[in-house]
Amino acid sequence: MTQTTQAVLRALLDQPSKAMYGLEICGRAELPSGTVHPILARLEKAGWLESFWEEIDPHRQGRPRRRYYTLSADGAELARSALARATESRAALRRLQPGLSPAGAL
Amino acid sequence: MCGEDRVSPRLALTADLRLEYDIQHFYARLSRAAGKYIAMHPGLAAEGEGQLEALGHALAERRYATAIRLLRNMNTSLAPFSGATNDYRLLAREIQYMRGAIPAAAVNSDAAEGSRLGASAPTASSNAALPAPVDHPNAPSRRTRCSVDLALRLLPPADRQRYREEWAAEVVELPRRDQTPYALRLLSRSVWLRRELREKPSMTPHLKVALIVMVPGADAIAALAGLDWPATALGSGWLLGMAWVLSSRERTHNLVSLIRALRSSSKDPSEHSGK
Numbered sequence: 001m002t003q004t005t006q007a008v009l010r011a012l013l014d015q016p017s018k019a020m021y022g023l024e025i026c027g028r029a030e031l032p033s034g035t036v037h038p039i040l041a042r043l044e045k046a047g048w049l050e051s052f053w054e055e056i057d058p059h060r061q062g063r064p065r066r067r068y069y070t071l072s073a074d075g076a077e078l079a080r081s082a083l084a085r086a087t088e089s090r091a092a093l094r095r096l097q098p099g100l101s102p103a104g105a106l
Numbered sequence: 107m108c109g110e111d112r113v114s115p116r117l118a119l120t121a122d123l124r125l126e127y128d129i130q131h132f133y134a135r136l137s138r139a140a141g142k143y144i145a146m147h148p149g150l151a152a153e154g155e156g157q158l159e160a161l162g163h164a165l166a167e168r169r170y171a172t173a174i175r176l177l178r179n180m181n182t183s184l185a186p187f188s189g190a191t192n193d194y195r196l197l198a199r200e201i202q203y204m205r206g207a208i209p210a211a212a213v214n215s216d217a218a219e220g221s222r223l224g225a226s227a228p229t230a231s232s233n234a235a236l237p238a239p240v241d242h243p244n245a246p247s248r249r250t251r252c253s254v255d256l257a258l259r260l261l262p263p264a265d266r267q268r269y270r271e272e273w274a275a276e277v278v279e280l281p282r283r284d285q286t287p288y289a290l291r292l293l294s295r296s297v298w299l300r301r302e303l304r305e306k307p308s309m310t311p312h313l314k315v316a317l318i319v320m321v322p323g324a325d326a327i328a329a330l331a332g333l334d335w336p337a338t339a340l341g342s343g344w345l346l347g348m349a350w351v352l353s354s355r356e357r358t359h360n361l362v363s364l365i366r367a368l369r370s371s372s373k374d375p376s377e378h379s380g381k
Contacts (some may be wrong), residue, residue, distance in 0.1 A: 023276040033276070034291030037269070038298040045302070054275075063279075067272040 001086055004062075007031055008039050009079040013068070016076045019052070019068035040069055048075030245335050246277050253289035257296040265303050 011028035012020065022040065025031045044047040050072050054065040071079060158177055164173040246254070254273055256265045273292060278286050351357045 015186045021276070022272065032291055034293075034295040037292070038295060038302045041299055041302040045305075051273075064271050064275040065266070066275040103199055 001082055004029075004031055004035055005039050005043075006083060006086055008036055008043070009083055012071050013076065013079055013083070019070040019104075021054075021066040021094050025069065031093060035045050043075070044069070046079055126262050246289070247282065250277060250289045252283040253286065257289070257293040260293075260296040261300050262303050269299075 007029040008025060008031070011025050014028065020028070022036055023033065025036050025040070040049060040051075045052055048071065049069050051067055051069045054068060056065050058064050067096065157179065161173055163177045164176060205296075254270075254277065257271055257273075261269055277288060280288055351361050
């Protein structure tokens with residue numbers, strides 16, 4: 001799992017019940033825009049995420065409706081275990097190679 | 107999307123060709139969807155095929171208001187079949203979007219026809235899927251819209267409408283100075299998005315976890331997968347290479363000999379210096 005995928009999952013796991021749209025996820029994950037959409041598509045295809053359209057009238061609101069993403073019940077569980085595994089793997093690699101910086105140069 | 111009142115002839119031609127492509131693709135999808143439901147319900151064949159033909163003519167002649175009216179009629183006649191209803195709703199929205207991409211003169215003549223058809227035909231302003239209303243304070247510039255449009259062109263046709271609307275909603279959230287960099291980043295990443303959208307999921311996450319737990323060595327590969335792809339490729343190659351060597355007694359023996367030879371050659375200088 002890449003660092004960017006982990007950042008997206010962490011952003012979504014901060015508030016698992018809250019649905020977020022792409023730009024909001026970019027901001028929370030501190031990633032440049034455009035990088036999150038391929039990740040969101042992959043996670044959605046794997047069943048970790050669910051997405052839905054915002055229920056507004058675009059003409060009344062004066063803006064197009066947003067696409068919201070939220071972790072599925074299984075997805076939240078799998079994301080937590082995947083992040084835990086990734087942290088363990090990083091820690092194991094750091095033990096093997098103590099010269100690595102604590103910030104994680106991986 | 108790039109269509110504006112004053113556009114260069116080259117841009118106008120590009121927009122025209124793109125629209126032509128959209129129409130052809132749209133009609134192909136519509137034919138497939140209609141064919142499926144007509145095959146399921148032969149009683150609808152004569153009526154359905156007649157409507158489809160009329161719709162094909164309307165699209166070819168760019169009479170979009172007529173096309174939307176015909177689609178709505180088809181929608182009503184196929185109402186008992188919920189899947190069909192949804193398909194036609196989606197397609198009607200695509201037509202509405204295409205109306206936004208065509209030259210102003212064509213929209214006006216079509217809107218005149220629409221007004222003759224009555225309230226069922228949408229007006230020229232009912233482009234729900236356009237990036238943003240032109241009078242929106244954060245209405246994107248032409249450069250931004252062209253970049254987003256180009257990014258959309260790289261996506262599989264079935265997913266374009268969804269991302270068109272999703273990205274449009276995000277673009278108007280940004281201040282105007284940030285919109286073009288945002289659109290360019292979308293463009294630069296659209297190839298990756300295309301790959302994700304085209305790829306079928308190879309295995310479920312549950313199966314992946316089960317494989318990592320059950321298969322010896324997969325844990326090490328999973329740990330390496332935490333790195334970026336070059337490290338993962340190198341690590342996986344190393345593991346496979348070792349497995350290949352250890353699978354044969356002769357190769358293992360050669361490897362041990364090689365390691366011994368390397369060790370002895372590295373010890374030699376110290377031995378000489380000791381003497």
